[in-house]
Every structure is written in structure tokens, then in C-alpha cells.
Amino acid sequence: MTEEIYRLAILGSGPAGLTAALYSARANLAPVLIEGGEPGGQLTITTEVENYPGFEHGIQGPEMMEVFRRQAARFGTKFITGVATAAALKKRPIEITLDEGKVLRTHALIISTGASAKLLGLPAEKHLMGYGVSACATCDGAFFKDRNVIVVGGGDTAMEEALFLTRFSPKVSVVHRRDQLRASKIMQERARANPRIGFVWNSAVEDIHGDQKGGVVAVTLRNLETGESSRMPTDAVFVAIGHQPNTGIFRGQLEMDELDYLKVKPGSTFTNIDGVFAAGDVADRVYRQAVTAAGTGCMAALDAERWLEAHHL
Ligand SMILES: Cc1cc2nc3c(=O)[nH]c(=O)nc-3n(C[C@H](O)[C@H](O)[C@H](O)COP(=O)(O)OP(=O)(O)OC[C@H]3O[C@@H](n4cnc5c(N)ncnc54)[C@H](O)[C@@H]3O)c2cc1C
Numbered sequence: 001m002t003e004e005i006y007r008l009a010i011l012g013s014g015p016a017g018l019t020a021a022l023y024s025a026r027a028n029l030a031p032v033l034i035e036g037g038e039p040g041g042q043l044t045i046t047t048e049v050e051n052y053p054g055f056e057h058g059i060q061g062p063e064m065m066e067v068f069r070r071q072a073a074r075f076g077t078k079f080i081t082g083v084a085t086a087a088a089l090k091k092r093p094i095e096i097t098l099d100e101g102k103v104l105r106t107h108a109l110i111i112s113t114g115a116s117a118k119l120l121g122l123p124a125e126k127h128l129m130g131y132g133v134s135a136c137a138t139c140d141g142a143f144f145k146d147r148n149v150i151v152v153g154g155g156d157t158a159m160e161e162a163l164f165l166t167r168f169s170p171k172v173s174v175v176h177r178r179d180q181l182r183a184s185k186i187m188q189e190r191a192r193a194n195p196r197i198g199f200v201w202n203s204a205v206e207d208i209h210g211d212q213k214g215g216v217v218a219v220t221l222r223n224l225e226t227g228e229s230s231r232m233p234t235d236a237v238f239v240a241i242g243h244q245p246n247t248g249i250f251r252g253q254l255e256m257d258e259l260d261y262l263k264v265k266p267g268s269t270f271t272n273i274d275g276v277f278a279a280g281d282v283a284d285r286v287y288r289q290a291v292t293a294a295g296t297g298c299m300a301a302l303d304a305e306r307w308l309e310a311h312h313l
Contacts, residue, residue: 005093006032007313008304009106011084012246014041015290016112016280018068019297020304024110025075027305032078032106034098036246039081040065041114042281043290047130051139052290061130064290080104084113089253089273107313108275110300111254111262113246115281115288119239120152124208132216133208133237137161138289140238141168147235150175150219152205158240159187165238166196173234175200177224200232208237245282254278261285269300275311277303 008024010017013035024031043049043061050058059067073079086097093105117135119125125133134140137151141164149169151162154176165172174191179201181188191197203221206229210216218233245260255263255272262278264270269277279300280293 003105006030006104006106007308008032008108008110009034009096009104010110010112011096012036012041012112012114012280013039013069014065014112014114014280014293015043015068016114016293016297016300017041017110018065018072019294020110020112020279020301021072021077022075023298023301024305025072025077027301029305029308030076030078032080032104033072034080034082034084034096034104036113037083040069042116045129046139048143049139049290050142084249087249087253089250089276094275108304108308109277110269110304111250111276111278111282112280112293112297112300113282115243115245115261115285117239117243118241120205120241122205122208125237125239128208128210128212128216131212132210132235133239135239137164137238137240141165144168144236146170148173148233149236149238150232150234151238151240153240153242154178154181154183155242156183156187157242159183159191161238161240162191162197163194166194170196171198172196173198173200173232175203175205175221177204178202205237243281243288247282257285259285269296269303275307
């Protein structure tokens with residue numbers, strides 16, 4: 001018996017992957033979607049999502065992704081539980097190895113493996129994610145109007161997040177491990193010139209205090225020079241220490257930028273390898289929102305559909 005060759009495989013089950021699945025399933029491509037280690041993607045680790053169009057009163061992240069999944073399933077998407085551990089993208093058909101050793105073969109591939117927000121690794125951070133801890137100021141800043149917040153980090157992302165948060169918060173404290181910022185000069189100048197932003201130097205967040213009912217109330221900071229710990233009251237913690245695009249298995253095959261985001265041809269989802277498309281945060285270091293991920297997921301499905309047709313596959 002010959003192994004099945006899929007017309008289209010999709011890696012990742014966040015907004016980008018599930019939108020690509022919806023469009024390609026409705027175009028009768030019978031896509032197969034590999035869900036990865038985080039079924040539903042990054043929105044499953046947050047609570048309220050208020051900025052996704054169509055949900056006037058907001059919706060919980062996990063619930064929203066369940067709706068996305070059901071919509072993609074309705075038109076015949078085949079879901080596979082598993083993680084891709086290797087990819088031979090130049091082979092024809094393309095070969096994707098899954099964690100339990102199975103090899104999946106496909107003519108076209110959409111990569112929508114996301115860019116995971118880097119976190120501090122504290123148990124309290126995980127427990128309070130969506131309850132006062134966040135990794136996205138654009139997403140969650142508006143929940144903290146007139147409240148004091150801290151931003152952890154010292155790069156451009158941290159400065160951007162801090163500046164954005166001053167629209168809502170009277171006091172934004174940037175907690176940084178060193179005594180100087182890594183951010184570009186222009187971003188540093190903007191942040192330092194903003195009277196709502198203060199800096200806590202040479203310090204690391206050791207613990208976050210609060211509960212899922214009342215939210216965050218304080219953090220424990222450790223001064224890395226003196227070793228002393230102190231408690232600092234705050235209403236929210238925004239972790240802004242960067243993102244890691246999930247592109248490790250494509251290294252050496254697909255073109256990436258210096259931060260490991262996949263490169264696509266401008267205005268499209270085409271990568272440098274024929275038949276391989278990229279959608280969502282994995283190819284977007286700028287916007288990283290659910291709606292933009294879904295938008296490029298749609299683009300990838302249309303690009304793949306036309307590519308398959310042009311190649312009579
Ligand atoms: C705490 C938090 C709150 C947020 N709140 C909002 C918000 O309110 N509004 C908003 O618009 N955006 C929000 N965002 C951003 C939003 O979550 C992302 O922009 C969006 O999820 C990106 O979608 P994506 O499909 O590109 O990737 P992701 O959602 O990151 O999904 C990636 C998928 O790829 C899979 N995967 C990874 N590696 C592999 C592999 N090797 N094999 C197979 N599968 C793999 C994962 O399992 C996952 O299913 C938030 C982000 C965070 C972290």
C-alpha cells in the first residue's frame with residue numbers, strides 16, 4: 001500500500017494555521033493540520049481577548065480558538081496531534097517527521113508555528129498569565145487604566161511596551177537586569193523623556209504575588225549587585241524580553257532574518273522554497289496579533305491553492 005500524499009499540510013494550530021485550514025478546506029484541498037505542542041496557539045494562555053473583530057463583548061482566548069478549530073473542522077480539515085521534529089523541504093513531495101516517528105508527505109506546506117513570547121520561567125508567572133501578567137501590551141494594556149504597572153526588559157520591545165502603556169498607566173516602571181538599556185538610542189531617548197516611565201536598574205523579578213481573583217498585587221525584586229530582595233507593589237507585570245520564532249527545524253533550508261523569523265516575498269506568503277508558505281507570527285516580527293496572523297493564514301491558503309493548481313497537483 002502506498003503512503004498517502006497530502007496536497008497541503010499546515011504546521012501549527014494558532015489563528016494563522018486554523019485560518020489557513022478553514023480557507024483551504026473550503027477550497028476542497030482536504031488539508032492536514034499538525035497541532036503542535038500548544039493546540040490553539042498562544043491565545044490559549046491568555047484570558048480576555050477584546051480586540052478580535054466580530055466579538056463585540058470580547059471572548060476568552062481558549063474559547064475563541066475552540067471556535068476557530070470547529071470552523072476549520074466543519075469543512076473537512078484533518079487534525080493530527082503531534083509536533084514536527086524535522087522537515088525535508090526540498091524533497092518532492094515534502095517530508096515532515098512527527099515526534100512519534102511517523103513521516104508525513106505533502107505537495108505544499110504552510111508553516112504557522114508562531115513566535116513564542118519569552119518568559120521569566122517563574123511558577124507565579126504561569127499561574128497569573130492573563131490575570132495581571134502579560135506578554136503583550138497592545139493586547140492587555142487597556143485593562144490597566146489608571147493602574148501602576150511594571151515592564152520587564154531593556155530592549156526595544158520593552159521600551160515600545162512601556163511607552164504604549166503610558167497611555168493608560170500613571171506610572172510604568174521598567175525593571176532591567178543591567179544598569180543600562182539594550183534598546184536603540186532613539187527608543188531610549190523616548191522612554192527616558194516620558195515622565196510616566198521610571199527605571200529600576202540591576203534588578204530581576206524573583207516572584208510575582210497575587211491570585212487569579214484579585215490579580216497581581218506586588219513583585220519581589222532582587223538587586224543583582226547587592227543580592228538584596230525587596231517587595232514592590234504593582235497591578236500588572238508585562239514581560240517584554242523578546243520572542244522566539246519556532247523555526248529551529250527549518251534552519252539551513254528557509255531564509256530567516258537575524259532574529260530567526262521566516263522571510264517571505266513582500267506582499268505574499270511565499271518563502272524561498274517552492275511550495276512552502278509562511279503565515280502568522282513566525283514571519284512577522286512587527287505586528288504579532290491574532291487578526292494579522294489570521295489574515296496571513298488566509299493569504300497562505302490562497303497562495304498555496306494557486307501554486308498547487310499551477311503545478312497540476
Ligand atoms: C499572553 C498573550 C496575550 C495575547 N493577547 C492577544 C490579544 O488579546 N489579541 C491579539 O490579537 N493577540 C494577542 N496575543 C498575540 C497572539 O496570541 C498572537 O499574535 C497569535 O496567537 C499568533 O498566531 P499564530 O497562529 O501565528 O501563532 P501561535 O498562536 O503562536 O500558534 C503557533 C502554533 O504552532 C504550533 N507549533 C509550534 N511549533 C510546532 C512544531 N514544531 N510542529 C507543529 N506545530 C508547532 C503550536 O503548537 C501552536 O499551535 C497575545 C499573546 C500572548 C502571549
